[in-house]
Amino acid sequence: MKKVLTIAGSDCSGGAGIQADLKTIMAHKCYGMSVITALTAQNTTGVYGIENCSADFVKNQMDCVFTDIFPDAVKIGMVSSIEIIKAIAEKLREYNPKNIVIDPVMVSTSGNKLLKDDAINTLLNKLIPLAAVITPNLSEAEILCGFEINSKEDMHRAARKISKNYHGHILIKGGHLEEDANDLLFFDGKIHWFEEKKINNSNTHGTGCTLSSAIASNLALGYSVRESIQNSKDYITGALKENLNLGRGNGPLDHCYRM
Structure with a gap:
């Protein structure tokens, strides 16, 4: 049994x-397994x-996981304060797990910044360098590269700019582009496109969380980064095609459509 740890915030409605x-x-x-950073x-x-957890309690949770059931991969999502970011980075350096996937x-979704600038700088300097893969969407990639992204050419330029400060795999998700849902993987100066047609489904709550945890799961199972991303995109496509329709707003995916 392969083990995957997610370090992220809780969504009481279950979609993200x-x-x-x-x-x-x-x-x-x-x-x-889970380490909860915020409710x-x-x-x-x-x-x-x-409601944020304290940095000490985040470290306590991480100690409990790593000293008992050591994960084969780690996914990191919502980290909402400088103290929490530093705490996670400290423990990751202490335990040195493989296959860290960060969804920054x-x-x-409405375009509002969830982190203050000083917290973003801490994320960039302390946590992201520890990742094997980062999975920014277009808005997040714009923060990382410092310019607007409106085309595939912009995505490539952004990846090159981000790679000057981060040397792992960069997956820029292009789902917010109008014409398609193609994603760009950049690593070691080389690019690879994962092509996908847009699916006519407005219920996309939690797609970013789902993709990054799927990638971490595939890495834990022994797939390469490229294979893990392709498998995860296939999984997301299937979950969207089920057309689950729950709630009054942007509803969740059918995560267990294969079961």
Whole structure:
């Protein structure tokens, strides 16, 4: 049994965050564990409250996991304060796990920044360098590269710019481009496109959380980075095609459609 740890915030409505991650990990037949960084009051219509865990409690959770059931991969999502970011980075350096996937959650679906600039700088300098793969969406990639992204050429230019400060695999998700849902993987100066047609489904709550935890699960199972991303995109496509329709707003995916 391969083990996957998710370090992220909780979504009480079950569509994103820790809940989406654990469903995804189970769907990949891995054993899921969680370190919760924050509690959120949210549903398909929006986020209505956030309560952060203390940095010490985050470290306590990580110690409990790593000293007992050591993970084969780690996915990191919502980290909402400098202290929490530093705590996670400290423990990752201490335990040195493999296959770290970071979904740099910096911008909400509505386009609002979720992290202050000083916290973003800490994320960039302390946590992201530890990752094997980062999975920014277009808005997050714009923060990382410093310019707007409106085309595939812009995505390539952004990846080159980001790679000057980060030397792991960069997956820029192009789902917000109008014409398709193609993603760009950049590593060691080389690019690879994962091509996918847009699926006519407005219920996309938690897709970023789901993709990153699927990639971590595939890495834990022994697939290469490129294979892990392709497998994860196939999984997301299937979950979207099920057309699950829950809630009054932007609803969740059917994470367990294969079961």
